[in-house]
Each structure stands twice: as structure tokens, then as C-alpha cells.
Amino acid sequence: MTSDSINRTALELFAECGYDGTSMADIAKQVGIKKPSLYNYVNSKESLFLSIIDDVFRSYVDYVNQSLDERQGDTVKNQLKQVLISISQFLSSRHLGMLYMRVLMFPPLDLKETINRRFEAFEGETDEIFIELFKLGVHNQEIKDGDIETYVQAFYTLLDGISTDMFIYSQPKVNTKLESGWYVFWQGICV
Amino acid sequence: MTSDSINRTALELFAECGYDGTSMADIAKQVGIKKPSLYNYVNSKESLFLSIIDDVFRSYVDYVNQSLDERQGDTVKNQLKQVLISISQFLSSRHLGMLYMRVLMFPPLDLKETINRRFEAFEGETDEIFIELFKLGVHNQEIKDGDIETYVQAFYTLLDGISTDMFIYSQPKVNTKLESGWYVFWQGICV
DNA sequence: AAAAAACTACCGACCGGTTGTTAGTTTACA
DNA sequence: TGTAAACTAACAACCGGTCGGTAGTTTTTT
Numbered sequence: 001m002t003s004d005s006i007n008r009t010a011l012e013l014f015a016e017c018g019y020d021g022t023s024m025a026d027i028a029k030q031v032g033i034k035k036p037s038l039y040n041y042v043n044s045k046e047s048l049f050l051s052i053i054d055d056v057f058r059s060y061v062d063y064v065n066q067s068l069d070e071r072q073g074d075t076v077k078n079q080l081k082q083v084l085i086s087i088s089q090f091l092s093s094r095h096l097g098m099l100y101m102r103v104l105m106f107p108p109l110d111l112k113e114t115i116n117r118r119f120e121a122f123e124g125e126t127d128e129i130f131i132e133l134f135k136l137g138v139h140n141q142e143i144k145d146g147d148i149e150t151y152v153q154a155f156y157t158l159l160d161g162i163s164t165d166m167f168i169y170s171q172p173k174v175n176t177k178l179e180s181g182w183y184v185f186w187q188g189i190c191v
Numbered sequence: 192m193t194s195d196s197i198n199r200t201a202l203e204l205f206a207e208c209g210y211d212g213t214s215m216a217d218i219a220k221q222v223g224i225k226k227p228s229l230y231n232y233v234n235s236k237e238s239l240f241l242s243i244i245d246d247v248f249r250s251y252v253d254y255v256n257q258s259l260d261e262r263q264g265d266t267v268k269n270q271l272k273q274v275l276i277s278i279s280q281f282l283s284s285r286h287l288g289m290l291y292m293r294v295l296m297f298p299p300l301d302l303k304e305t306i307n308r309r310f311e312a313f314e315g316e317t318d319e320i321f322i323e324l325f326k327l328g329v330h331n332q333e334i335k336d337g338d339i340e341t342y343v344q345a346f347y348t349l350l351d352g353i354s355t356d357m358f359i360y361s362q363p364k365v366n367t368k369l370e371s372g373w374y375v376f377w378q379g380i381c382v
Numbered sequence: 383a384a385a386a387a388a389c390t391a392c393c394g395a396c397c398g399g400t401t402g403t404t405a406g407t408t409t410a411c412a
Numbered sequence: 413t414g415t416a417a418a419c420t421a422a423c424a425a426c427c428g429g430t431c432g433g434t435a436g437t438t439t440t441t442t
Contacts, residue, residue: 025401156352157356
């Protein structure tokens with residue numbers, strides 16, 4: 001389907017070159033049609049971009065949820081580490097992850113507010129999951145009895161750190177950083 | 192001086208709108224001159240951008256060095272936390288920090304290699320400092336005797352996480368994350 | 383001290399090329 | 413034959429960058 005091809009290509013180019021760095025002509029060329037033909041499938045560059053952003057956010061949340069489901073029943077330690085690995089995998093699936101981070105940190109200026117609103121709608125979905133997970137860890141006596149909120153925030157920060165590193169350093173370096181960050185984090189909260 | 196004003200304005204716009212999102216006309220307008228007059232001070236958009244990037248990298252390294260110098264003789268714990276705070280301050284000076292992160296993570300595609308080369312030239316300058324600091328901490332029996340490289344990498348990851356958060360969350364939220372991240376990190380490595 | 387030359391700072395007009403987008407027309411398929 | 417999807421042609425607006433030229437100041441020469 002041409003429509004799918006347009007979405008795939010737009011995702012790739014927006015991720016790699018940014019919103020301003022991607023022209024409709026670029027997209028059309030890579031799809032294999034002429035620029036005006038795009039408008040049989042798309043209302044505007046802006047709406048194409050926004051619809052793709054929605055897909056990206058949704059994929060992210062789904063990915064986290066799914067990878068946790070698969071490990072349900074496992075130790076909290078293993079579940080948490082699995083999340084770290086899953087998210088680093090999601091982000092390393094180049095285009096999805098790249099666009100996710102790019103748009104979160106540096107959205108095109110005129111779309112900033114729109115994007116922020118859409119992001120916050122997704123953000124809450126993951127919060128609850130982690131709070132429960134850390135509570136369970138404390139209950140199971142895997143994790144030191146302390147302020148849950150502190151643990152969650154520290155975990156998010158670790159997550160953001162690794163996410164960022166994926167775009168700066170090579171894959172092996174990122175793995176080292178993941179292992180190091182996780183090691184110290186777990187030392188910091190385990191009983 | 193007009194030349195200074197151009198540099199200040201260009202830094203601001205490149206940071207806020209990105210390379211592709213900033214036109215020479217935009218810069219000129221904000222400086223208060225017409226576009227052709229810009230070219231009395233600047234050879235090209237590209238060279239203007241690269242010279243500003245160099246300034247940004249240099250500022251970053253200088254800032255870290257200076258904030259460490261001021262705390263020399265203090266406990267390693269305090270010195271490390273000071274670095275965290277200093278860098279979050281540097282990054283929160285909106286435009287310098289914003290352009291630093293933007294260019295590191297999502298450089299304009301045609302300048303990617305050039306920028307990477309310039310970054311690596313600066314990167315090494317901070318490495319040595321941290322290794323020595325952690326070694327000192329172990330020697331002073333503030334820090335558990337373990338793999339120094341692991342500690343440094345975990346610290347960098349914490350740093351990157353907080354840096355990233357500055358662009359996603361509000362200042363109070365970032366402070367919470369900094370405190371949480373630091374608390375767990377230090378718990379993870381202290382004796 | 384006066385005249386000439388050089389320099390600085392700036393601008394309007396313009397270049398070739400690209401941007402997102404529309405209108406009207408042809409092609410392919412059911 | 414009708415409909416969907418592709419096309420060509422064109423649009424106004426903007427892009428980075430250059431040109432020739434004009435004031436006003438500074439420096440050099442006579």
C-alpha cells in the first residue's frame with residue numbers, strides 16, 4: 001500500500017533529518033511518486049507529521065507494557081532490568097526511537113504546544129506501572145524500605161540517561177553504560 | 192559591537208529553532224540589520240554555525256573545570272554532587288545548554304562528521320578529571336573499592352539523564368530528579 | 383590645513399533554486 | 413463507464429548568497 005509506504009518513509013526522514021530538514025519532495029522521491037501525488041494521501045506536511053508522532057508515542061508505551069507482561073511473575077530486579085533493556089532496544093530501532101527523542105527534546109517550534117499536549121496524554125500510562133513494581137519490590141524484600149517516589153524518579157533518570165547515550169555513543173559503549181548505570185542503581189536500592 | 196550581537200543572536204536562534212529552522216534573514220532581523228549586511232561579518236551560514244558550536248563546547252568544558260576548582264579539597268562526595276549541579280546550571284542557561292544537547296544528539300546531517308570530530312576533541316578533557324576523582328574517593332574510603340570505570344560510566348549516565356530531563360520537564364521536576372538520581376547513585380557506590 | 387584615497391557599515395535589488403500547496407489532466411483498473 | 417491514483421504545470425513565498433552602490437568616517441598625501 002502506498003499509504004503505508006508514505007508513513008514509513010516519512011517516519012524515517014523526519015527521524016533522520018528533522019521536520020525542517022525533510023521536504024515533501026524528499027518523501028515523495030523515496031516513495032517513488034511525484035510530490036503532488038502525496039496530497040492524494042495527506043492533507044498537509046504538518047498533519048502527516050503529527051499523525052506519525054502519535055504512532056511513535058503509542059508504540060513506545062505499547063512496547064514497555066508488552067515487555068513487562070512477558071516477565072510478569074519474575075523478580076522485581078529482573079523486571080526492572082528488562083524494562084531498561086527493552087527501552088534501549090526500542091530506541092535503537094533507529095527511526096522510532098530517534099523521532100521519539102527528537103520530538104520530545106526539540107520539537108518544531110510552531111508545533112511545540114500541540115506535541116506536548118499529546119505526550120502528556122501518554123506519559124501517565126507508564127507511571128502507575130512503575131510505582132506498583134517498586135512497591136512490590138519492597139514488599140518482597142528485594143528493595144530497601146524507602147521513599148518509592150525517589151526510586152521511581154531515579155529510575156526514570158537512569159532511563160533518560162541511557163536513552164540519550166544511544167544517540168551520542170556507539171552500541172558497545174551504550175551497553176557498557178547500561179550495565180554500569182544499572183549496577184550502581186541496583187546497589188543503591190537493594191536490601 | 193555588531194559582531195557580538197550577531198553571535199549572541201545566532202546562538203539563541205540556532206538553539207531554539209535548530210539549524211534548518213533558522214534563516215539568515217531571521218538572524219539579521221533580530222540583530223537589527225538587513226541580510227546582506229550580515230555577510231560583512233560572516234562568510235557563510237555554515238561557518239557561523241560551526242564557530243558558535245566551538246564556543247559552546249569550550250564553555251561547557253570550562254564550566255565543569257571551574258566548578259571543580261572551586262571545590263578542591265572538599266570531600267569527593269561534595270565535589271561530585273557539585274559537578275551535577277554545575278552542569279545542570281550550565282544546561283539551564285537556556286541557549287548554551289540547548290544548543291549543546293541539540294547538536295550532540297541531532298546535528299544537521301551534512302555537518303554531522305565535522306561536529307563529531309570537534310566534540311571528541313573536547314570530550315577527552317573531562318575524562319581524566321573524573322577518573323582521578325573517583326580514585327581519590329576510594330583512597331579516602333568514601334567510595335566502595337570497586338571498578339572505577341564502572342563508577343565513571345554510571346556517573347556519566349546519571350549526568351546525561353539529568354541533562355535530558357532539563358529539556359523535557361519543568362525546573363522543579365528536574366531538581367527532584369537530580370536529588371533522587373544522586374541519592375540512589377551515591378547509595379550505590381558509598382562505603 | 384585641504385584634498386584625495388581608503389575603509390566601514392549598510393542597503394535595495396536581484397540570482398538560481400526550493401518550499402508547501404493547488405488546479406487541471408491523464409492513466410489504470412473495477 | 414466511473415473512480416482512484418498518478419501525472420504536468422504552475423504558484424507565491426522563501427532560501428542562502430552576491431552585486432553595485434551610498435553614505436560617513438579615517439587615514440594618507442600634498
